[in-house]
Each structure stands twice: as structure tokens, then as C-alpha cells.
Amino acid sequence: MQTHFTPAQLADPEVAATEQILRKCVHCGFCTATCPTYVLLGDELDSPRGRIYLMKQMLENSQPATATIVRHIDRCLSCLGCMTTCPSGVHYQHLIDHARAHVERTYRRPWRERFWRSLLAQTLPDPRRLRVALKMATLLRTLVRGGARRLPEPLPALLRLAPVRLPRASAPEPTAAPSAVSAGRVGLLAGCAQSVIAPQVHAASRRLLERMGLHVVEIEGCCGALVHHLGRDAHGREFAARIIAQVLDKQREGRLDAVIVDASGCGTQLKDYGHLFRTDRSLAGAAAEVSSLARDVSEVIHEHGLPPIIRRGGLEVAYHSPCSMQHGQRIDAAPRELLERAGFSVCDVPEGHLCCGSAGTYNVLQPALASRLRERKLGHIRDTAAILVATGNVGCMVQLEDAAGPPLVHTVELLDWATGGPAPAALSAVLSRSPARNE
Ligand code: SF4
Ligand code: SF4
Helix, strand or coil: CCCCCCHHHHCCHHHHHHHHHHHHCCCCCHHHHHCHHHHHHCCHHHCHHHHHHHHHHHHHCCCCCCHHHHHHHHCCCCCCHHHHHCCCCCCHHHHHHHHHHHHHHHCCCCHHHHHHHHHHHHHCCCHHHHHHHHHHHHHHHHHHHHHHHHCCCCHHHHHHHCCCCCCCCCCCCCCCCCCCCCCEEEEEEEECHHHHHCHHHHHHHHHHHHHCCEEEEEEEECCCHHHHCCCCHHHHHHHHHHHHHHHHHHHHHCCCCEEEECCHHHHHHHCCHHHHCCCCCCCHHHHHHHHHHEEEHHHHHHHHCCCCCCCCCCCEEEEECCHHHHCCCCCCHHHHHHHHHCCCEEEECCCCCCCCCCCCCHHHHCHHHHHHHHHHHHHHHHHCCCCEEEECCHHHHHHCCCCCCCCEEEHHHHHHHHCCCCCCHHHHHHHHHCHHHCC
């Protein structure tokens, strides 16, 4: 694609990087077929190629964002399916990140949008605030009962997504003493929303990694992905800088072989820290190091090998591949192979490349589109023979919770159970209905 940025514009490293990305696009349109919003809406401006034109026009002319551009950018899930499809290597992720930050700087949203975006940015990354907010949502849902649909958006979406019952925050398990033949020392990111909504995932990861002989140290806090995707890049960098500082501290105490993440949305963000801080003289090196250490938990287990299997589920499990895992980190085979090795029969979900509509805060801010994507995904899951759904991202677990369908678990919970850990609640429920399956 031809670009017409001026030398003055190109002096800004952000614009220079964007120009290089734009130049790679050859307008072929292959990406449109795998873009969830184009599949749903059939509008070129809701396809990657259409958005690329809009972003080019806005950035090349140094224009403030218009309501039309914002509408089409906001509808993008940042699922990165287009990056997997693109034969030219267009780095859409960095392009849309730049455009979202430009929108945030140049466009004044209606007050209602500002309020909700600000509330989400202040609440989701803070486990204490999130816990209070979810309790209030549960209370409100009880009060309004069937009348939730009459509430203004995005309240109905928020009430639907709030868990019926919050798991208790468990006391952190004591760090296991490093084994005499330690397989290494790793950091494990505690994260933010997952620690409130599904703390059992972190506990399962930790048990499993320790069973593999790894010495696990905790990295606390939010990675910054949630606010970054809202276009608040400075806010996102603040969170990222705290994670980087902690990793450096842990490195001073002893070598870290990896920084492990068990929510793939956060993993994609950590792997991008090197890019985020590339022009920051004080943090560029450390950020690049954290990115090089960042690994999804399934990658690490796959490389080290599972501990001995002591229980074989013998169950049909649908594997839902989160976009941040399959498109953001290009990890798809490892979780499936691990589940197979642990004795599960893995069913493919048709249209597995399409997003479920979760996408960070998308299911709150774009509830109509997110709900259509959810229904489409749930329909495909119901068409499989699966009695459980395994996935690798807490956002997908919340989005696809469906009383009428198979329950959701994190892949690592099943692997932990198969190698000696406790049964996740969803698996216990399934096994109690069909005890013969529990060998
Ligand atoms: S990131 Fe996803 S929704 Fe956005 S343009 Fe690419 S494929 Fe479409
Ligand atoms: S597939 Fe790649 S090169 Fe083709 S239109 Fe989409 S982004 Fe551009």
C-alpha cells in the first residue's frame, strides 16, 4: 500500500512503525473472510482491510478521529484473526493499538461511554474493586430479576457476565521448597480479574508446575492488557512497568527461566512488552527480556513434559482455542496434545478460528455483537459430543458460561487433576453424573 506520511510525521517512531506496517498491505482481502465482524456484518469498513484504510486516512492526515472511524475501530475485537490469515505479514495488532491510542487522544466520546470505559479501566485491573463490583452486580441482578433487559446498556451485559457466586479468595499456598533436582525457577503471573473470578486456575497452574519440579515464584498484579485495549496506552504502560520491575527483582534473587502466564490475553501482552517499550531508554532492555521470558503455561508444560498421569478422564472435551492464544501467540497444538496425553478425547469446535466475543471488555462495550458471536460459538460447541469445554483464557470461560451447555474449565485444571490435583468443580459435576467414566 502506498503511503504519504511527511518526513516530519515519520520523525515520530510510532508513526514510522505504523507506516512500515501499512506498506505491507497489498489489499488482497484474504483477511476479510476470517474477520468475525465482517462475517457478521458484511460491511467492508468492519473488515481488517476496511479498518486499515480508515486508520491510514486518519493517521496520514493527522486528523482527529471521527465518530464513523471510532465506530468501526470500536467494533474490532483485537482478536488478531486477520494476522493469522494475512499472507503479507501485516502486523495489525500494532496498527490497531496505535489507532486506539490516537482515538483516545483526539476524540471526545459521549459522556455515557466515557463513564463506562473509565469505570472498567478503574475496576477490572484491581481485584479488590472488582470483587466489590461483582458483589454489587449479583445483588442488582437479584433485585431486577427478569427486568434486567430494560436497564440501559451495558448494564444487562455486565449483569449477565457477573458470576452467580464468586469463588472464595484462597490464601496463597506456601511455596514448595526447591526440589533437590529442580527443573528450574519460574515466575507465575497472578494477574487481576482471573484472581477474583477463577482463582482455582492459578492454584492448579502452581501445583502442576511444582509437580514438574519447577520452583515457582509469584509475580503480582495486572499486566495492563485491559486498559491498553481501551486505548489508554500510558495507563497500560504503568501496569507493565510494575510487572517488569517485579521480574527484575526476582531475577536479582536468582535466575528466572520463564515468566509463566495462565491467561492467554495477558500472555500476549507480556510478549509485546518489548515493542511497547522499544523507545523507552530506561526500560527497553528489561521489557524485551520479560517478553523473551514470557510463556503460556501450556508451552512450558509441553516442553517439560507432563508429570506421570495417575487419572485418565476418558471424557470428550471440546478445546476452545482463545484468540489471544491461537492468533496472538500462535499456540494451538500444544494444549490439545497435552489434553490427549492426559487421556481426554479432544473434539474440534467448528469455526475454531472465530472469536467467541469475549475480547477483554468487548462483551461489555459491544454487547450486541459479542452476544451474536457467543451464540454462534455455543451452537458449534453444542454440536460436538463434548461434555466439557477446555480453554486457556479466563475471559472466554466467562463469556461461554452456559447453563444449557457443557461447563468450562481451564486446560491446566484438567492437566492438574490428571496428574494428582483436585478435581475442578465442573469435572466433579460431570463425573458424578457418570461415575463409570472416573477410572
Ligand atoms: S482483529 Fe479481529 S475483529 Fe479486528 S479486524 Fe482483525 S479479524 Fe477483524
Ligand atoms: S490479508 Fe493482509 S495484505 Fe491482504 S488485505 Fe488483509 S491485511 Fe492487507
